Amino acid sequence: MTRLATPEDMRAYGARLAARLRPGDLLVLSGPLGAGKTTLVQGIAEGLKVRGPITSPTFVIARVHPSLRQGPPLVHVDAYRLGGDLEVDDLDLDASLEDSVTVVEWGEGLVEGLAEDRLEIHIDREAGDEARIVTLRGVGSRWSDGWSDTPSDPPEE
Ligand SMILES: Nc1ncnc2c1ncn2[C@@H]1O[C@H](COP(=O)(O)OP(=O)(O)OP(=O)(O)O)[C@@H](O)[C@H]1O
Ligand SMILES: [Mg+2]
Secondary structure, three states: OEEEOOHHHHHHHHHHHHOOOOOOOEEEEEOOOOOOHHHHHHHHHHHHOEOOOOOOOOOOOEEEEOEOOOOOOEEEEEOOOOOOOOOHHHHOOOOOHHHOEEEEEOOOOOHHHOOOOEEEEEEEEOOOOOOEEEEEEEEOHHHOOOOEOOOOOOOOO
């Protein structure tokens, strides 16, 4: 569990997390409206050094953000308007998920078909101030090492 007091802290956290990510990774973000999911994705994008901007898509469900270096692209999916199961084909991406880092907002219950291994990231608001609480839960062997809410996450290098 990590407490992040400001949007800048949330982006910095995302950038730290990005340093530990690799191609094929799937991150599932949950949390109420305005929790800070897109803000976290902005930080991940900064850390991965991909082309921005990261916005909240209105009509587009998924966007591919190519790397500005030699790294993996970031696939940003906002499943808010999707019903039912999410199929890779539905996304109509010109990037393969094995080669990308994929982050899905509102993906709970939808993405289980995309990859067995996933990092679930829950963001909650703290009553009374702007702080957010981030909780990580890794599912599958990819995330077996320390990717849970013990004692500092993301795990240090
Ligand atoms: N500690 C914080 N961490 C992240 N965002 C914060 C924080 N404090 C305030 N905010 C603000 O909260 C808002 C979060 O919006 P954001 O679009 O990231 O949330 P979201 O979870 O993606 O929303 P949606 O459910 O609509 O997709 C932003 O305006 C951001 O600046
Ligand atoms: Mg959002």
